[in-house]
Amino acid sequence: xxxxxxxxxxxxxxxxxxxxxxxxxxxxxxxxxxxxxxxxxxxxxxxxxxxxxxxxxxxxxxxxxxxxxxxxxxxxxxxxxxxxxxxxxxxxxxxxxxxxxxxxxxxxxxxxxx
Amino acid sequence: xxxxxxxxxxxxxxxxxxxxxxxxxxxxxxxxxxxxxxxxxxxxxxxxxxxxxxxxxxxxxxxxxxxxxxxxxxxxxxxxxxxxxxxxxxxxxxxxxxxxxxxxxxxxxx
Numbered sequence: 001x002x003x004x005x006x007x008x009x010x011x012x013x014x015x016x017x018x019x020x021x022x023x024x025x026x027x028x029x030x031x032x033x034x035x036x037x038x039x040x041x042x043x044x045x046x047x048x049x050x051x052x053x054x055x056x057x058x059x060x061x062x063x064x065x066x067x068x069x070x071x072x073x074x075x076x077x078x079x080x081x082x083x084x085x086x087x088x089x090x091x092x093x094x095x096x097x098x099x100x101x102x103x104x105x106x107x108x109x110x111x112x113x114x
Numbered sequence: 115x116x117x118x119x120x121x122x123x124x125x126x127x128x129x130x131x132x133x134x135x136x137x138x139x140x141x142x143x144x145x146x147x148x149x150x151x152x153x154x155x156x157x158x159x160x161x162x163x164x165x166x167x168x169x170x171x172x173x174x175x176x177x178x179x180x181x182x183x184x185x186x187x188x189x190x191x192x193x194x195x196x197x198x199x200x201x202x203x204x205x206x207x208x209x210x211x212x213x214x215x216x217x218x219x220x221x222x223x224x
Contacts, residue, residue, distance in 0.1 A: 043216030
């Protein structure tokens with residue numbers, strides 16, 4: 001069966017510090033991978049998605065970046081965090097089945113920037 | 115997302131039916147989804163519907179789609195305390211992305 005892991009689960013970082021959130025998927029190959037952010041009281045904002053190794057699409061210009069060094073690994077990074085980067089970050093994967101693009105989400109990483 | 119809109123809050127009494135509404139703007143949407151998020155957790159898929167369907171039923175869940183009005187609803191029959199959560203509506207077209215609404219927080223009161 002397929003599983004998705006995200007870490008760390010909780011992170012408190014000072015403004016200006018770097019960030020690295022990691023996501024890995026097991027039990028499938030060549031998945032589509034996604035990073036979403038859920039800010040307090042707001043919905044889900046798609047940040048990045050990837051359809052293959054080294055292929056990253058950015059949805060929102062910001063000081064975050066994403067990388068996919070391996071087929072089932074997706075990393076969200078920042079060189080210098082801003083207060084506005086605080087939020088709940090969700091990684092997800094999908095493989096199209098019968099046309100529907102069903103996303104399966106990780107448990108999330110809560111980032112607080114102070 | 116701005117392309118998918120939902121009311122933010124719904125309060126319902128235990129045992130009653132809950133109806134969560136959603137509207138979307140993209141006429142090329144081919145699939146529409148409902149996800150549930152419990153506190154501090156990720157999202158779980160509840161159900162999805164293909165755009166050429168009007169209704170889909172799965173146990174206590176009924177999804178209704180009005181494609182002409184671009185309106186989607188989720189009805190939860192016999193709402194229980196465990197149904198308290200945030201419910202997200204989402205749509206996808208021909209690409210790899212899902213666009214989510216802001217989520218409806220459902221509170222079930224005794």
